[in-house]
Amino acid sequence: MLYSTVPAHEKRRLFRKRLASGELLRFPGAFNPLSARLIERKGFEGVYISGAVLSADLGLPDIGLTTLTEVAARGQQIARMTDLPAIIDADTGFGEPMNVARTIQTLEDAGLAGTHIEDQINPKRCGHLDGKAVVDENTAIKRIRAAADARRDPNFLIMARTDIRAVEGMDAAIDRAKALVDAGADAIFPEAMRTLEEFAAIRAAVDVPILANMTEFGKSELFSVDQLQSVGVNIVIWPVSLLRIAMGAASRALDTLIDDGHLTSRLGEMQHRADLYDLIDYEQYNHFDQDVFNFQIQR
DSSP states (O other), X not given: OOSOSSOHHHHHHHHHHHHHTTOOEEEXXXXXXXXXXXXXXXXXXXXEEOHHHHHHHTTOOSSSOSOHHHHHHHHHHHHTTOSSOEEEEOTTOSSSHHHHHHHHHHHHHTTOSEEEXXXXXXXXXXXXXXXOOBOOHHHHHHHXXXXXXXXXXXXXXXXXXXXXXXXXXXXXXXXXXXXXXXXXXXXXXXXXXXXXXXXXXXXXXXXXXXXXXXXXXXXSOOOOHHHHHXXXXXXXXXXXXXXXXXXXXXXXXXXXXXXXXXXXXXXXXXXXXXXXXXXXXXXXXXXXXXXXXXXXOOO
């Protein structure tokens, strides 16, 4: 009932322990708190919170328009609804190194288990679009060093995302990944890898966990969990998938409403009221009310 009873520091500790085991951890993207609870209910290992989804939820493109306050608030709403660890997208850190430091502490306070900071310039763009530009290595290193220095909980995961592969190629991506690990990154997010061999090359280059982004309609082929595990990937995210599916279903339902004037034909596609009430633990709220308000007025 209400929020997760697992403290944020314990989620982080358990996440780190599981990440160190070497198994592949699956982090579907939650587009709201309720979808995070569904992800947990289905048995996944974690929840991912996408910057692209947060932007889209506000009706904005993913070009760095969201603020730290908006991202942290939404991250807190999602993270507190699940016992799973939640990783959030912090774009370029919302400013210069001092801003990056504040970002890390704000996200810690919001109950997140980790975040990733990328090496794109501002304004940034979606990692799977053409025309990206990245900062020089020194600037990228300063962002990660600031993040690592600002962290108060040693189990809060500082992940470095690099977009340089699409700009300068794989050799540059490998060099950048190594430099970011030396700067203090706990994990590497190599964006827009095109083949399993490219993931394997990053795996061979660094001795920290690596993340694979399996976003639809992007640069990467949609590899399976087994394929990614075979090349040593440690975390896989599907950042926008649930939002895309939900919005596609909503669009089709609205078309049906226009054409038929009712949604009777769509009932089988809807989450039943009973399933929704079960997911939000409606019965426990009812019991709580009864326990609190079971007194009688003495006359």
